[in-house]
Amino acid sequence: MRGDEGVAGRRLRSDALNNRHALLGVAVSMLSRSDGDVSLEAIAKEAGVGIGTLYRHFPTREALVVEAYGDEIDQLCTATNGLLATLPPDVALREWMQWFVDYVASKRDMAEALSAVVGATSGRLADTREQVVGALQVLMEAGWEADVIREDVDVDDILCTLRGIWMTASDPPRGDRARRLLNLLMDGLRAGGRGTGTG
Amino acid sequence: MRGDEGVAGRRLRSDALNNRHALLGVAVSMLSRSDGDVSLEAIAKEAGVGIGTLYRHFPTREALVVEAYGDEIDQLCTATNGLLATLPPDVALREWMQWFVDYVASKRDMAEALSAVVGATSGRLADTREQVVGALQVLMEAGWEADVIREDVDVDDILCTLRGIWMTASDPPRGDRARRLLNLLMDGLRAGGRGTGTG
DNA sequence: CGACTTTCCGGAGGGCCCTCCGATAAACCC
DNA sequence: GGGTTTATCGGAGGGCCCTCCGGAAAGTCG
Numbered sequence: 001m002r003g004d005e006g007v008a009g010r011r012l013r014s015d016a017l018n019n020r021h022a023l024l025g026v027a028v029s030m031l032s033r034s035d036g037d038v039s040l041e042a043i044a045k046e047a048g049v050g051i052g053t054l055y056r057h058f059p060t061r062e063a064l065v066v067e068a069y070g071d072e073i074d075q076l077c078t079a080t081n082g083l084l085a086t087l088p089p090d091v092a093l094r095e096w097m098q099w100f101v102d103y104v105a106s107k108r109d110m111a112e113a114l115s116a117v118v119g120a121t122s123g124r125l126a127d128t129r130e131q132v133v134g135a136l137q138v139l140m141e142a143g144w145e146a147d148v149i150r151e152d153v154d155v156d157d158i159l160c161t162l163r164g165i166w167m168t169a170s171d172p173p174r175g176d177r178a179r180r181l182l183n184l185l186m187d188g189l190r191a192g193g194r195g196t197g198t199g
Numbered sequence: 200m201r202g203d204e205g206v207a208g209r210r211l212r213s214d215a216l217n218n219r220h221a222l223l224g225v226a227v228s229m230l231s232r233s234d235g236d237v238s239l240e241a242i243a244k245e246a247g248v249g250i251g252t253l254y255r256h257f258p259t260r261e262a263l264v265v266e267a268y269g270d271e272i273d274q275l276c277t278a279t280n281g282l283l284a285t286l287p288p289d290v291a292l293r294e295w296m297q298w299f300v301d302y303v304a305s306k307r308d309m310a311e312a313l314s315a316v317v318g319a320t321s322g323r324l325a326d327t328r329e330q331v332v333g334a335l336q337v338l339m340e341a342g343w344e345a346d347v348i349r350e351d352v353d354v355d356d357i358l359c360t361l362r363g364i365w366m367t368a369s370d371p372p373r374g375d376r377a378r379r380l381l382n383l384l385m386d387g388l389r390a391g392g393r394g395t396g397t398g
Numbered sequence: 399c400g401a402c403t404t405t406c407c408g409g410a411g412g413g414c415c416c417t418c419c420g421a422t423a424a425a426c427c428c
Numbered sequence: 429g430g431g432t433t434t435a436t437c438g439g440a441g442g443g444c445c446c447t448c449c450g451g452a453a454a455g456t457c458g
Binding site: 010012013015016019044049050051052053056 | 436438
Binding site: 153160163185186 | 314318352355356359360362363364366367370376379380383384386387388389390
């Protein structure tokens with residue numbers, strides 16, 4: 001399973017590994033419930049471990065959420081190949097961003113968790129960042145190659161804009177507006193050559 | 200002074216008014232300091248009132264921040280006229296958004312506070328929302344009139360996108376990226392006619 | 399000035415977050 | 429197994445957020 005080591009990559013002791021899996025399982029289950037907010041202490045209790053143990057494995061709530069849904073994020077990030085195999089690059093990019101935004105909006109706490117990912121510079125959150133950036137990079141490069149995406153916009157620009165859109169799409173869910181904003185973004189991405197802004 | 204009444208518009212009792220002013224003054228002063236986080240309890244204590252009093256006047260941290268800087272937000276929102284008097288509408292819009300984003304990035308807690316404003320549907324935060332929407336509306340309408348801004352993008356679209364940009368521009372401050380994103384947005388806003396996205 | 403009504407105050411209290419360190423248990427060696 | 433090392437656990441504790449309501453102060457009327 002992904003992420004079965006500690007921060008230094010060392011193998012975890014058996015009890016630590018059990019606790020880690022228990023926490024992730026409980027986290028997925030409790031975060032999926034539709035009732036009100038879920039406290040980290042409640043997750044630790046339900047998993048049968050102390051709160052200190054939860055924090056040792058997952059230093060922030062965001063880290064826990066991202067790791068709980070790590071597999072699904074993996075899937076989204078590897079889906080780029082399938083998209084590029086069947087769609088023009090710009091359409092593939094548009095479609096992938098739509099999936100991503102919809103996915104984020106479908107999970108409690110995911111918008112905030114992935115916002116932390118965007119700003120992360122080290123640790124596991126930063127690994128996830130690299131993963132997402134990588135997926136976007138593949139899509140963008142295909143668009144550049146086919147000359148359907150302007151070249152003076154970088155992957156970080158897109159990621160930051162995307163974050164703005166998924167924040168809008170979640171809490172409360174607003175898929176319609178997200179679609180409009182993605183259209184606006186795509187139009188900016190296709191607008192000819194050098195930026196025409198005044199700044 | 201702006202905001203010298205309670206939620207129902209009734210006149211405040213004298214002690215309440217004094218407390219309110221004391222809280223706002225202390226809030227501005229403490230939020231302007233550059234050291235670490237400022238707790239609401241610390242603000243209440245410094246203002247010489249109980250924590251309950253603070254919450255009665257300002258139901259959330261965001262409300263306190265927005266009201267503390269209400270005058271400055273007013274100024275930003277009325278600056279549109281001056282801009283439109285001397286600049287083409289699209290340039291004026293671009294310039295105003297730049298001011299706004301830079302302003303948000305310059306105040307502790309302002310990014311989050313104004314995010315709450317964007318989502319507010321009632322109360323004083325919603326009033327501020329109307330104010331900002333009004334300013335944007337003026338700029339957009341000038342752009343539509345002059346036929347330099349596409350007409351299938353509404354003011355809420357811009358506000359949501361703008362929020363994404365100011366979130367990026369603050370915490371940590373990243374004015375360079377904000378400028379790039381504003382350029383991208385402007386290019387989308389000028390890109391011809393009907394949206395070309397696939398959604 | 400009292401007496402009465404209305405508004406407002408203050409801080410105790412409960413919940414959550416996060417840290418820290420003495421206690422505990424796994425892993426390893428002989 | 430017994431002893432030693434080292435990783436891990438657990439929860440007490442302190443801080444902040446926010447609510448709630450008994451009590452106090454301001455305003456009002458005769």
